[in-house]
Amino acid sequence: MVRRKLYNKLLTHIDKKEFSIITGARQTGKSTLLRQLETHCKELEKPAVFINLENKLLVADLNQSPLNLLRYLPETEERIIVFIDEVQYLDDPSNFLKLLFDEYAGKIKIVATGSSAFYIDTRFRDSLAGRKRLFHLFTCSFDEYLSIAGEALLLQELITINSQPGYKSLKIDLLRMEWEKYMIYGGYPAVAAEPELNEKAALLKEIRDSFIKRDIIESGVQNEVAFYKLFRILATQSGNLVNVNELAATLQIKNETVVNYLNIMQKCFHIALIRPYFRNLRKELTKMQKVYLPDSGLRNCLLNNFQIFTERSDRGEIWENVVFRLLMENNETDEIHYWRTSAGNEVDFILPAQQNPSAIEAKLNTSLINPSKYKLFRSAYPEIPLKFSILNPVNEDFFRNLP
Template sequence: MIARVIKDELVELLEEFAAVAVLGPRQVGKTTLAQEIAVLIDKDYIYLDLESPADHAKLNNPEAYFELYKGNLIVLDEVQRVPELFSVLRGVIDRRRREGFKTGQFLILGSASLDLLKQSAETLAGRIAYKELSGFTAMEIGDGQLKEQDQLWLRGGFPDSFLARSDLSSLRWRMNFITTYLERDVPQLGPRIPAVTLRRMWTMLAYQQGAQINIVQLGANLDITGTTAKRYLELLEDLLLIRTLRPWSGNIGKRLVKSPKVYIRDSGLVHALLNLETFDDILSHPIIGASWEGFVIENLLSCLPLGITPWFYRTSAGAEIDLVLELSPGNLYAIEIKRSMAPVLSKGFYLACDDIKAVKRYIVYPGKESFPAAKDVMVSSLAGMMKIICGIQK
């Protein structure tokens, strides 16, 4: 079994907060991780899958049910299905506090980000901590071993996909995952959206991985309005399936681009949508650079706590940085991503770093070693860059 990096942090959060919410897409390993953690906190923990009619029925009178198991950790899976629970949880947590039960009461799992946060942000303010769970990362599957890293890039981070017995089995799993999301999960979370249209959008996004998206043009290509296209994109983002990376917009007197870049968050889904089965298929496909860029960005952002906003930087004159992070107040880190064992930086990167006054400058490449490059730029492996970011946060 592959150990998850955030496991110890979640245990610590349960020792500090009454409730902890773990957010992540379906099949990313939330339930398995939650059960591992729950055993450490309370071997008699209660687990409720709120998609199960039987478990849902147990909460017909939630206050009575929670009172019955007052001394136990309760795991609530797919809690966004029952948003009215949040107001109940507030009263239960406050009542338990007065009785001496201050922390480790509820471990909440959700497969949608914004919907869950909107429901609970005010209701449980000061009582809940949030943590996002991504798929497997480069630090978890071999600490930077290139063979495992390449497999992770090809198959993506969903456990069942990464651990499949063959590349073909992995691809079949991802194809089925996409179909299930489109035909079952999406209709349950909002207004009816044609599965065919949403699949076409998802596939278009795969071909344009990491590109700046023109919403109106995207809608026209799908025979829908720009407003509808924007709503579909927001839904995929809420489901933690795509990431919108917005341009850095500090007041530097430059003409900056305004359109966001859109990435499908899991590289394995990108490759499945493009029907790329093997590593050689990726290496011979035009998507290679954009796919690697998205893969690196997701791994790096898995190290960030909620609340730190990532950006990219681009001017109309061509100055560009793939990823900009403010890891401490006023200190901007510029990260360029190259799919080359001998990465070369453009003049635009140096100009962009000067524009934003970046205090640290890095290139992330697919090798194992880290070494200095020209003009105060450090070349780093993916795992090495992740360790740098994790170290700054501690």
């Protein structure tokens, strides 16, 4: 059974007083993760109950009173772990969790998943402050992708490459092939597990057409056609500035509607918007943001383009988008910025909040690096070292130097 990296973090949090809330886009594996944690608890003979709120009878009962949950729990002196899947289906999930924490935190530990509609609710942020810890489940990283794809030998080879600085791999061509598939089809678990490329594309289209539609319905979007058109435009503009005025004019909808749709897409974890980096915080908050799609497979699906990487005209955009996805592994989105001047000088990513700040520029190969383009940045921010994340050649050092 493949376990995601988030599994161990959740495991260490199970004994904490705070409730554990798992966020993430649909189809990233939240329910599977919950079941694996339940199995672990039962193996250790910890009292555990799994509640799936796709069951409308359960939802109706818990809507009557959060305390009705107690009727589904075993009688025991031990603290009971309650796994709740799809908590957003309750009428007032924030109040449900708040009441149970305030009155029964010593007897009940809740580990819950929920879709975006729940997290848009300001009551979730306000009423659960200090009562919960959020855990974000992304689509798979490359090592998780290899594991789910059944490529155990290549995963071990990747580990060896990263643990031995001078190691030369006999499987580097196979790793390169899998890496290019990963960039084209992304990391949704079901997509990673599917060996046939046509079926990978079909699964991504199912995610696009069925599961994202559920996000649209639950978020109260009125103009579904405009929402999808905006989503496709953003996929074509990955790594570019988001101009709300231009988007509204193109789609013939109000600026406020574009802003609302952008907010929903962020809360659904389908896009990420990053802010510019300035020393002047006021300027930083008033400038345009850049957009990325956290899963390159979904991006390519929206563009209906699954061409192999070497034949694509958007290789640079894909690589920059993948570098952003790699940075998301260890940084909150709010901690990732970009730098740009009115004259067009730009650095793709700035990570200023770290103890060791860094700037990262994504390039397909070293021949595309023009040192003079970065003189202004290096002069303005000498304390932030500039690094280049180079795609080609995809060799041992490439995997060692991934962001």
